[in-house]
Amino acid sequence: MSSSYKSFSPSRIWALTMSTVTQLLRMRILVFLLVISVVVVGASFAFPTFNAAQQLKMLKDVCFGLEQLFAYVIAMVATALLLPKDVEDRTLYTILAKPVPRLDYLLGKLFGVLIVIGGGLVLLDIMLSGVLWIKQGYVLEDTLAGLHMQLGGTPPPEAIAAATADVEKQGLTWALHVGVLAIFLKASVLVSLTLLISCIATSTLFSVITSFCFFIMGHGETLFREYFFKGGTAWWQYLAAAVLAIFCPDLSLFDVVDAVTEGRAVLLTDALHMTGIGLLYTGGYMVVAYLLFVEKEL
Amino acid sequence: MSDTAVVIENLTKVFNRGVGHKLFTAVKDVSFSVKAGEVYGLIGPNGSGKSTTMKVLLGLLAPTHGKTSIFGMDSQLVESRRAVGFLPENPYFYKHLTGMETVLFFGKLCGMSGKKLHDQAKELLKLTGMEGAADRRLGGYSKGMLQRIGLAQALVHEPQLLVLDEPTAGVDPAGSRRIRDLILDCKARGITVLVTSHLLEQLQEVCDRIGIMSQGQMVSEGPIEDLISVENQTEFVLENATPELLQQIRDLVASKPGSGTLLSMGHPHTTLERMFLKVTEEDERLEATRTKT
Ligand SMILES: Nc1ncnc2c1ncn2[C@@H]1O[C@H](COP(=O)(O)OP(=O)(O)O)[C@@H](O)[C@H]1O
Numbered sequence: 193m194s195s196s197y198k199s200f201s202p203s204r205i206w207a208l209t210m211s212t213v214t215q216l217l218r219m220r221i222l223v224f225l226l227v228i229s230v231v232v233v234g235a236s237f238a239f240p241t242f243n244a245a246q247q248l249k250m251l252k253d254v255c256f257g258l259e260q261l262f263a264y265v266i267a268m269v270a271t272a273l274l275l276p277k278d279v280e281d282r283t284l285y286t287i288l289a290k291p292v293p294r295l296d297y298l299l300g301k302l303f304g305v306l307i308v309i310g311g312g313l314v315l316l317d318i319m320l321s322g323v324l325w326i327k328q329g330y331v332l333e334d335t336l337a338g339l340h341m342q343l344g345g346t347p348p349p350e351a352i353a354a355a356t357a358d359v360e361k362q363g364l365t366w367a368l369h370v371g372v373l374a375i376f377l378k379a380s381v382l383v384s385l386t387l388l389i390s391c392i393a394t395s396t397l398f399s400v401i402t403s404f405c406f407f408i409m410g411h412g413e414t415l416f417r418e419y420f421f422k423g424g425t426a427w428w429q430y431l432a433a434a435v436l437a438i439f440c441p442d443l444s445l446f447d448v449v450d451a452v453t454e455g456r457a458v459l460l461t462d463a464l465h466m467t468g469i470g471l472l473y474t475g476g477y478m479v480v481a482y483l484l485f486v487e488k489e490l
Numbered sequence: 491m492s493d494t495a496v497v498i499e500n501l502t503k504v505f506n507r508g509v510g511h512k513l514f515t516a517v518k519d520v521s522f523s524v525k526a527g528e529v530y531g532l533i534g535p536n537g538s539g540k541s542t543t544m545k546v547l548l549g550l551l552a553p554t555h556g557k558t559s560i561f562g563m564d565s566q567l568v569e570s571r572r573a574v575g576f577l578p579e580n581p582y583f584y585k586h587l588t589g590m591e592t593v594l595f596f597g598k599l600c601g602m603s604g605k606k607l608h609d610q611a612k613e614l615l616k617l618t619g620m621e622g623a624a625d626r627r628l629g630g631y632s633k634g635m636l637q638r639i640g641l642a643q644a645l646v647h648e649p650q651l652l653v654l655d656e657p658t659a660g661v662d663p664a665g666s667r668r669i670r671d672l673i674l675d676c677k678a679r680g681i682t683v684l685v686t687s688h689l690l691e692q693l694q695e696v697c698d699r700i701g702i703m704s705q706g707q708m709v710s711e712g713p714i715e716d717l718i719s720v721e722n723q724t725e726f727v728l729e730n731a732t733p734e735l736l737q738q739i740r741d742l743v744a745s746k747p748g749s750g751t752l753l754s755m756g757h758p759h760t761t762l763e764r765m766f767l768k769v770t771e772e773d774e775r776l777e778a779t780r781t782k783t
């Protein structure tokens with residue numbers, strides 16, 4: 193026998209991951225990215241009538257909005273298409289008829305989608321950073337020139353420093369990258385949740401809609417909890433909140449994007465906390481997805 | 491290694507077709523085994539449960555009752571798949587991959603890599619006659635070509651058992667002839683083959699033993715000669731016989747009542763297939779050169 197069977201094989205998972213990436217790229221995801229890039233560049237020329245800080249904020253708002261659109265649409269729609277496509281093509285039979293554990297197959301799907309989303313976000317992040325950096329320079333120049341005119345002479349150093357700080361706060365900061373990380377983490381929770389759903393769903397549409405419902409509920413969960421439990425501390429309230437959190441991910445945990453676009457700083461501990469929660473949810477959903485998939489009749 | 495390649499023991503598979511539907515028994519108490527080195531054919535009309543049996547054997551479906559194993563290892567274990575290559579019914583692989591990439595992809599899934607995998611893939615493409623089309627995308631393949639690339643991917647990890655589900659369905663006679671030759675090739679290399687078909691005549695020349703399924707049950711099983719030979723009839727085929735000779739034979743038989751009856755006389759049915767193969771042989775060669783461009 194030429195091949196010896198290993199129950200865990202990174203190269204096998206990698207082969208499946210790359211095949212998922214190819215599958216996704218063939219869904220014309222690159223075109224989607226290209227359109228977003230064009231809008232990002234276009235947005236950097238827009239809003240000329242606003243003041244400096246507002247212009248930068250608008251640029252960030254537009255870009256982050258697009259990044260989220262990109263990440264969440266792929267996380268829900270493209271993921272929901274993967275399994276049904278393999279069933280329809282019967283490639284699932286051929287793959288699982290090889291010595292391939294079903295867990296490896298699912299992990300290949302997860303990693304493939306995450307690589308595409310992560311890669312897209314990194315590209316967009318690099319682009320936004322570049323555009324923001326350049327724009328920041330122009331806007332600062334304009335502001336200082338404005339000050340100069342207003343005062344009819346060289347502005348005092350305190351005024352220059354204040355204006356510069358103001359622009360820099362709205363410009364390129366580390367917190368922006370944390371914002372992108374938060375988008376990625378939320379997307380990864382959505383991907384694992386959608387994979388889980390598509391293990392039991394009978395149609396792609398059902399997967400997408402269900403996943404979208406969770407997406408909406410996930411954002412309203414904090415509100416829901418506050419409304420029903422009113423901050424109570426009885427044991428059943430804790431229990432109910434815990435059950436709810438397991439059933440539906442609390443997606444508002446990843447909502448640092450607003451803070452980030454407003455120019456507020458994000459603490460490193462917050463970023464770590466968020467990463468931990470993201471990994472926990474993704475891992476948990478993958479375990480459930482695996483348990484469902486292993487029982488699945490093909 | 492056990493000398494029985496496949497054991498199917500009292501296999502029953504019941505499908506739950508969803509709420510509001512009755513349970514459906516697709517396979518009912520089927521048992522058979524395939525000895526190492528033989529070619530076993532599973533024959534039966536569409537819907538008789540052949541594919542379902544194969545899927546349970548490959549661990550794609552869980553049996554409702556009973557057990558299946560490959561070389562003594564339970565089918566539900568992923569590891570049992572190491573020894574088996576499978577060609578599913580109507581295979582469609584990733585259309586965007588070329589023939590070569592397809593074989594390489596499945597090889598990687600079996601833990602193969604590097605030059606060894608490349609050499610193996612090249613050899614299999616040659617064996618299945620797909621070298622000419624190796625760099626073309628599967629989207630443009632004909633049905634027969636897909637079946638042959640399917641066979642190449644099934645053989646990539648050098649399995650000792652080959653499971654083929656309807657490999658000749660929808661393939662033209664020349665392609666079907668080729669697939670049957672490949673089955674015999676595999677047999678010669680010592681590979682056990684389990685093959686299904688809804689057409690008996692396609693399998694009769696390659697199978698050592700056959701089982702006939704109907705409505706989820708095994709209705710007949712045994713060595714092929716026992717099942718198909720009609721003991722009290724004799725057939726002889728003449729070439730270039732003159733009408734006079736044929737008339738003499740007829741007269742001779744008629745003159746000896748009690749020693750035999752002439753049931754039929756005419757051209758053998760296989761001539762049409764032979765003719766087809768003969769005239770398309772030329773096409774095949776042209777096709778091979780055409781696909782190289
Ligand atoms: N997943 C399934 N769910 C419900 N019924 C099924 C399923 N798969 C097959 N069947 C039914 O089981 C029967 C046997 O199918 P199959 O094994 O594919 O037959 P064959 O391969 O001999 O043509 C058919 O009537 C088919 O409709």
Ligand SMILES: [Mg+2]
Binds near residue numbers: 579
């Ligand atoms: Mg079938």
